[in-house]
Amino acid sequence: MPDVVTLNETKLFLRVDHDDEDTIIVTMIGAATDAVRDVAEAWDGTGDAPARLKMAVLTRVAIMFYDRASTAPGAGEDRLLLPLRTLEI
Template identity: 30%
Template sequence: MIIDLDKAKEFLRVDHDDEDSLIQDMIDSAAAYTLEYLNWEEEREEYPAPVISATLLMLGDLYENRTAQAPVQLFNNKSYNRLLSPYRMMVI
């Protein structure tokens, strides 16, 4: 597990339990996306800090932007790719 519920809630500044199930689903989605981006086949015992940070960034985006439509244009956060690029396994 890249991040747990407690760390996620701390990052999101959520201090209630009402959305725990929703946040856990978002954690799972952010982690799956990160592992897929990295081309890592399986979870690991420990993760480098940049991988954790990038997963938290993705989680924050999922939490704040819960719909496919937005009243303003949303942009890709380049920090996500920059944090993960050194750990990405290139597939031929």
Template identity: 40%
Template sequence: MTAPVSLTEAKLFLRVEHDAEDALIQTLIDAAAARIEGDVGLTLESTSPAPLRLAVLMLVLRAYERGEDDMPIRPVEAWIAPYRGVRL
């Protein structure tokens, strides 16, 4: 199983060219993926649908640039909604 977004992909998305914050960015990737996995009930991988991978990147961006520590799902709701499993 591979991560839904690699560190390299995230750094390109964030336009980060240095290695000084690699650990922070990886932590944000892991947290964002866990947040979305918990919400949709799926395990994300590098082969996951593009909207789910983009949602991970967007949560990483918000946390990295804005310092949001709770990763609200609302900004990526439209991308993840179609992938939610029905819970009874």
């Protein structure tokens, strides 16, 4: 499945205006996308990603970028993703 945000969108969000860390940012985008999609499995990956999904990925990338030892979800991420979660009973 493709990433839900682009490198350019992410760099704008992070306020990064150089290319020195593009490789690590792309890796963070992939990891954050996988983690967020694990929770938001109700979105099938077709069409544009919902804004709430994009914000969850961007927030998670920002946490990883500014605190390189953290892979924690963003504050409020659960409220963004819960409508996209499928619960099996």
